[in-house]
Structure formats: structure tokens, C-alpha cells
Amino acid sequence: MRLSDVTLREGDQLPGREFSAEQKVDCARELDALGLDFVQPGFPATGEKDRRVLSDLAGTLDADVVGLARALDRDVDAVVDTGVEVVELFVSVSDRHLDHLLGMSREEMLDMLASAVDYAHDRGATVHVTLADAFRTDQSNVVEVVESIADVPFVSLADTVGARTPTSVSRYLETLGDTLDLETVGVHFHDDLGCATANALAAYEAGVGKADVSVAGLGERAGNSPLEEVVVACAVDLDDDLGVETRELVPTCRTVLETLGEPWDDRKAVLGPTVSEHESSIHTTAMLTDPATMEPYAPDRFGGHRRLVFGAGTGESGARKLLERASVEIDDEAVARYRETLADHGPLDTDEALALARSTFEEE
Known part of the structure; x- marks a missing residue:
């Protein structure tokens, strides 16, 4: 399972946070030294700061630098123009989100996503896709989305509101695996039920190819699957260090949190x-x-x-x-x-x- 770190994008979206461009660039370089596959430091359509961060990092890390984008041409341009390797398009796929967030039909969403993927490819980008609220969406609808787009190495399923547990994640992915190659599937979990680490481990056992993680779980609301917990759990219990420089894990995570001005509890798993x-x-x-x-x-x-x-x-x-x-x-x-x-x-x-x-x- 490959790891994509979303600390710098998710953490910056927390209320009251305003990480500087310098903080994000410095932390991205620290995270890259761990040997992560992907680092997602920002959402450039939100403003000049994230565009600068991605531009400064483009072509300078061993990890692929990922820029987040809505399924809109202007968002794709904002990422591609920075020179980073990957555009990660996101779109909502559950009925509830289609009705109340996008205000469009499923067919309109599919057309919008396919158009954005084609446009990003035309601009020479590697494209990943994240499906928001996927774990509250019927698997047949997820399969429909995946089959409507081409040349996308990873389609990530987001538990956007943190509503799932390991049992339901395992069942969901088992059914999905009957139709899709789970090695091309990623996962993105939130910790609202306190299950983000356990859910990532359930996804690992199911055979997914990628997981989003965040230092100390830093992210919106209760946060995301903590990088350090996922790595240590896989290394200790499953004999798989996920390609991470394990001896640098705790010092790097602490350095990132200190650089961002983020505290952590003395009893925080792995880090405390x-x-x-x-x-x-x-x-x-x-x-x-x-x-x-x-x-x-x-x-x-x-x-x-x-x-x-x-x-x-x-x-x-x-x-x-x-x-x-x-x-x-x-x-x-x-x-x-x-x-x-x-x-x-x-x-x-x-x-x-x-x-x-x-x-x-x-x-x-």
C-alpha cells in the first residue's frame, strides 16, 4: 500500500489555522525524506499561497507532489501551471452530496468528471481521482464512476464524514473487489468515530493500493488516519514498513508538528x-x-x-x-x-x- 500524506492540505483547512508557504514547503521536504510516495501540500485554486507552495516543490522531491482540484478546468489549470506531477480531482458521488453540495444529477456529475479528467490529460498531467462520500455510496455507483474515466492510476474512496468502521470498510471493499482491481483503489478516512487508523488497516488487508495519511491525524474535524500509527501498526503487526524510513518516523513527525505550531498530547500513540x-x-x-x-x-x-x-x-x-x-x-x-x-x-x-x-x- 502506497502512502499519500495530506497533512499540509488537510491541516491548513482546520478552523483558525493559517500555515505559511514557508512552513508548508519545509514540512513537505521533511515528509519527503521519510520515503513517502505522494505528498499533497495544497489546493492551488484557493489562492496564491498554495500555488507558490506547489511551484516551489515541483520537481524537487522524490515523492510525487499532488495538487488538489475540483473537477473544473480552472482548478486543473491552477495545479498544472505549478509544474507538479499529479492532479488529484475530487467530486462527490453519494446521493446526499449530489443533492445538497453539487446540486446536480449523477449523469451531470459523471460528465463533469470525465471532462475534467480528459482536460487534465490534455494538459499532460497524471490524474488521480477522489470520490467524496464514497463509503456512503452504493458500490455499483462507484464502479460506474471508475468505468467512466480512463488512464487514472488511483481512484480513492473517501469516508468524508468519518462514518465507517473496520467491519463496514472490509465488507464494502470485499464487494467492490469483485468488480474492480483494488490495487488501483485508494482510501481517505476521517476519524470522527475514532476509527481512522483501524479503517486504514482494514483497507490494507483488503488489498487497496493507496491510503491518505496525516501526521498525528492532523486534518478537518477529528482528523485523518495518522501517518505514524498506520506505519507502526503495519510494521509491527504485519511486518510491512510501507517503504518508510522507520527510524526517522517519530523525529520527523514531531519536527513537522513543531514547524506548524501544532501541539500533541503526551499520551498520543507513537508520538507522545x-x-x-x-x-x-x-x-x-x-x-x-x-x-x-x-x-x-x-x-x-x-x-x-x-x-x-x-x-x-x-x-x-x-x-x-x-x-x-x-x-x-x-x-x-x-x-x-x-x-x-x-x-x-x-x-x-x-x-x-x-x-x-x-x-x-x-x-x-
Whole structure:
């Protein structure tokens, strides 16, 4: 499954956000270094800023740079004129969206999309298509759209309002796969039900060829499938790193968020510091011998850092292990004394706790 990062376009659409062109260009270069297949930094029809961003990035990344466009000639021109590799056309396909967003019939939508695809091809662009509200659209209507356009490497299905769960995604794609080659299908999930990562994994298992992801899920409303969660889940549980430079994943995601001025919670999966921080005496004692006892993966595999915390809650077994590692002669009196010293000086990480052990007993 190939990854298309939409952080810079989706995040910029959040209320109260106004990323600068410089921020978007810098972040796109950071994301490109991860080895992503596609980076979608903007929607150039919205204004000069995104046109500048795409123009600055065109031809300078290993990833294909994608510009978003409505199925309108003027939107296509706005993307193609920047020189980027891919025009991603989007159009609504559900009955509800056709009625209340586009105000047109299904036949009119099909004609509009086919015309825009042809126009983009005439202008020499590679074309991808995203079908808005696809997961609330009958599969037969999706097939009709796909069969009405030619030479489109990927048609992405958007769960635009975040209304689907892994079970319904799996069923939907299984049925669709009876007619379409799912390797040419992409997915775009929103996290309104808290299922964006799980839905992307369900799509991966179904065999889709592309997924839109976003750093820390940054995007409209509850956000999108988080880049870091999708990559780590696939790497750890499915033995597929999706072509990403895994050791740079956490530092890059944090750098992008810092550059954009976006906070993240300490408990944020993969990215938050407390995710790989352990203080429970039972946990830390075991992890001094075998960290995998209480971890799904070694944090440094993805550029993170493990922190074991020792202090007042450190038990006798943990204190003994620390003293042993510090090459201190161990007896019951030494263990008791060290636990009292830890309680006075903690909380400490492993290196600090070992240094305390050495300094405490070197004084004698």
C-alpha cells in the first residue's frame, strides 16, 4: 500500500489555522525524506499561497507532489501551471452530496468528471481521482464512476464524514473487489468515530493500493488516519514498513508538528513521550531484563526513546537489579538504603538511577 500524506492540505483547512508557504514547503521536504510516495501540500485554486507552495516543490522531491482540484478546468489549470506531477480531482458521488453540495444529477456529475479528467490529460498531467462520500455510496455507483474515466492510476474512496468502521470498510471493499482491481483503489478516512487508523488497516488487508495519511491525524474535524500509527501498526503487526524510513518516523513527525505550531498530547500513540515511559515497579523490574515484557515494539525502531522511571515506587527486586547493573555489592541493607535514596531523589531515569547507585555506595 502506497502512502499519500495530506497533512499540509488537510491541516491548513482546520478552523483558525493559517500555515505559511514557508512552513508548508519545509514540512513537505521533511515528509519527503521519510520515503513517502505522494505528498499533497495544497489546493492551488484557493489562492496564491498554495500555488507558490506547489511551484516551489515541483520537481524537487522524490515523492510525487499532488495538487488538489475540483473537477473544473480552472482548478486543473491552477495545479498544472505549478509544474507538479499529479492532479488529484475530487467530486462527490453519494446521493446526499449530489443533492445538497453539487446540486446536480449523477449523469451531470459523471460528465463533469470525465471532462475534467480528459482536460487534465490534455494538459499532460497524471490524474488521480477522489470520490467524496464514497463509503456512503452504493458500490455499483462507484464502479460506474471508475468505468467512466480512463488512464487514472488511483481512484480513492473517501469516508468524508468519518462514518465507517473496520467491519463496514472490509465488507464494502470485499464487494467492490469483485468488480474492480483494488490495487488501483485508494482510501481517505476521517476519524470522527475514532476509527481512522483501524479503517486504514482494514483497507490494507483488503488489498487497496493507496491510503491518505496525516501526521498525528492532523486534518478537518477529528482528523485523518495518522501517518505514524498506520506505519507502526503495519510494521509491527504485519511486518510491512510501507517503504518508510522507520527510524526517522517519530523525529520527523514531531519536527513537522513543531514547524506548524501544532501541539500533541503526551499520551498520543507513537508520538507522545509517555507512550514509552514506565514507572510501575512491576513493569520496570521486568524491563530491566527484557524491555519487550511491557512494550509492543522497541521505541528506537521508529526513532523514539524509552524511559524507565525509578523513585519512591521502586520495589526491592527493581532496586536489586539496578544495584547489580551498577556493580554494587548487594545485601538486604544495601537494597533498603538504596530504596530510601531513590525515594529521596526520584523520579529518575535509568542512567540517573544507576549514577545514584554508584555515587551512594562509592562514598563508603
